[in-house]
Amino acid sequence: MYSMPLFRPPSEAGSLIVQVTEGCSHNKCRFCYAYKCKQFRVKSQKEIEEHVKWLKSYYYREPEKIFLADGNALCLKTERLIELLNYIKSEFPTARRISSYSGPLDLLNKSDEDLKLIREAGLELLYMGVESGSDKVLSMVQRGVNQQQMIDAGRKAIKAGFKFSCMIISGLGGTEYMEEHALESAKVISAINPHYFSLLRLIVEEESELAEDIRQGKLHLLTPLQVLDENIMMLENMELEDCIFRANHVSNYVSQAGTLNRDKDMLVARLKKFRDSGNFRPMGRDIL
Ligand code: SF4
Incomplete structure (x- = not known):
């Protein structure tokens, strides 16, 4: 069984989720x-074997993708992860892609050689x-790394041969850091040049510490029009090559998809059209 709650990126909707760590x-x-x-804890091999047995009894088809x-x-640890990848491949031989989330410090703490070994063992896509991209916003939200570390981590993953996907949260800097968040995020994503870039919108969970910051007036949420202005500023300042861009999460006011920079002018023009007409998705709840 799974230890809940369980999360995965939207693009892993059809993947079999194998829970190898918790938290x-x-x-x-x-x-x-x-x-x-x-x-946070790492599951033992015995627990993972039981978990895989359970997954096999419930999953009705041979998985093509595993998260x-x-x-x-x-x-x-590198050796443990390689061992685990080999085990998962032997249990699910039809899987043609294995992916996982990766923290910037996980990438920075591993050597180039270790990352290459992990990639060769079958982990293909990292999120x-x-x-x-703003140092001020990263520090405010306690992300644990700064802008340069984020760039170094991303470049390291790509150099090791991983397919790499990056996410930015639109509105995370509030009105206080709106412009800085847009420009510095564009700078970091451009510097990494990931294979995939997703833009989600901030939806604050009631119990989070950020919700408390908002209640105390330390941070002010963007209006929908400000979110679109921020998105436009971010996209206009991106310099990317062959990066698949998606902003089609349920949180996005305007659903967007394209390849950057090729489709940049079209994507920006489309956002401006929706912003100026006011004809975008009805507001969802900003605080859950
Ligand atoms: S957003 Fe931060 S706290 Fe949440 S899962 Fe990612 S690294 Fe952990």
Whole structure:
């Protein structure tokens, strides 16, 4: 069975989720309540074998894609992760892709050689929540790393041969850091040039520390129009090559998809059209 709650990136909707760790080894981001109820831990081989047995009894088809949960399976020791990848491949031989979340510190703490070995062992796609490129915003939300570390981590993953996906949270800097968040995030994503870039919108969970900051007036949420202005500023300042861009999460006011920089002008023009017409998705709840 799974230890709940369980999360995966939207693009892993059809993947078999194999839970090799529980929680997040960082677990300090002020906007994130995902794993606050879980103590981070690495599962033993015996537990994983039982978990795989259970998955096989419930999963009705041979999986093509596997996602390793929870928050950052890449934090496992290199030898252990390779052992685990070999075990998972032998149990699910039809899987053609294995992916996981990766924290920037997980990447920075591993040598280039270790990352190459992990890649060769079958971990193909890594997701990293950059969240913001601004040092001020990263520090405010206690992301645990700064802008340069985020860039170094991303470049290191790509150099080791991983397919790499980065996420930014639109509105994370509030009105206080709106412009800085847009420009510095564009700078970091451009410097990494990931294979995939997703833009989500901040939805604050009631129990998160960020919700308390908002209640205390330390941070002010963007209006929908400000979110679109911020998105436009961010996209206009991105310099990317062959990066698949998605902003089609349920949180986004305007659903967007394209390849950057090729489709940049079209994506920006489309955002401006929706902003100026006011004809975008009705507001969801900003605080859950
Ligand atoms: S945002 Fe990611 S790194 Fe930060 S606490 Fe949540 S799961 Fe952990």
